[in-house]
Amino acid sequence: MLQLSKDQNGTPSVPRVLRRDVSVAEGDVAVEALAQELESRFGLRSGATAGAATVVRLEMKAGSVIPGETADSDKQAIADQAYRIEIGETNVVIVANAPEGLFYGVETLVQLLRTRRGAYYLPLCRIADWPDLHLRHIYWDDAHPLDRLPELKRAVRQAAFFKINGFALKLEGHFQFRSAPAVVEPYALSPAEYQELTDYGLRYHVQVIPYLDGPAHIAFYLEAP
Numbered sequence: 001m002l003q004l005s006k007d008q009n010g011t012p013s014v015p016r017v018l019r020r021d022v023s024v025a026e027g028d029v030a031v032e033a034l035a036q037e038l039e040s041r042f043g044l045r046s047g048a049t050a051g052a053a054t055v056v057r058l059e060m061k062a063g064s065v066i067p068g069e070t071a072d073s074d075k076q077a078i079a080d081q082a083y084r085i086e087i088g089e090t091n092v093v094i095v096a097n098a099p100e101g102l103f104y105g106v107e108t109l110v111q112l113l114r115t116r117r118g119a120y121y122l123p124l125c126r127i128a129d130w131p132d133l134h135l136r137h138i139y140w141d142d143a144h145p146l147d148r149l150p151e152l153k154r155a156v157r158q159a160a161f162f163k164i165n166g167f168a169l170k171l172e173g174h175f176q177f178r179s180a181p182a183v184v185e186p187y188a189l190s191p192a193e194y195q196e197l198t199d200y201g202l203r204y205h206v207q208v209i210p211y212l213d214g215p216a217h218i219a220f221y222l223e224a225p
Contacts, residue, residue, distance in 0.1 A: 021059040023059065023060040028099060029203050029205075030094075030105070033103060034110070037161070042115070054090065054092070055090065056094070056109075057091065057092070058102060058106075059093065059094070060096050060098065060099070060102050062098070064084070064097055065082040065096060065097055065101065065128060065130070067079055070131070078134050080134075081101050081131050082096065082130035083102060083130075084105070084128045085126070085127045086125075086126050087124055088124065089124070092109065094106060103204070104163050107163065110161075131163070135166055137166030137209070138159055140167060143170050143173070146188070149196065152169070153197060156208065157204060159206055160205060166206065166207050168209045168211045169197075169211055170211045170212075171210055171211065171212060174189060175189065176189070176190050176191065180224075183220075194208075
């Protein structure tokens with residue numbers, strides 16, 4: 001098991017600066033997500049002192065991870081989401097073909113983390129992983145009741161953590177339709193708010209998909225003048 005390093009005060013921590021290959025941009029969401037997840041889920045803060053033993057290196061290079069057989073025929077989309085994790089005695093390396101795979105590799109690393117008697121450990125292992133289907137959607141019924149923007153962002157971020165990349169959002173009267181104001185319910189979100197949610201999801205490789213019921217399920221519209 002690899003034990004995460006501690007700072008001078010004995011507080012478990014992660015390296016203040018991840019070792020990024022030149023192919024990984026400084027603002028890549030995988031870098032951001034690793035720090036966010038470790039702090040929010042485990043209380044592990046960034047800012048380890050120089051000389052800390054644990055090093056996490058992120059690398060991205062096309063063709064570095066070759067997926068095996070999948071049910072999905074879109075091999076390029078599958079390859080873009082593939083990654084490899086190598087956890088050794090003192091370091092962790094995550095390699096991916098594309099940004100999606102690097103992000104999923106980071107999320108898997110966080111999922112592997114375990115606690116024992118106040119210490120934090122990762123298993124020594126080598127993992128090569130890719131999805132069987134490149135589209136993995138969930139359905140979020142926001143018609144009953146209405147969720148505010150922060151809660152929707154939380155749901156999208158949690159979906160991304162489990163490698164969901166499609167978020168079908170049922171709207172009904174919770175969208176401010178300009179051409180049909182009579183069916184707009186109180187406190188409906190604005191187009192700008194839904195755009196903000198869409199942009200937020202895309203940063204974490206989740207496509208927000210507006211969902212509107214078919215004719216058999218829109219009887220509530222008949223209640224309006």
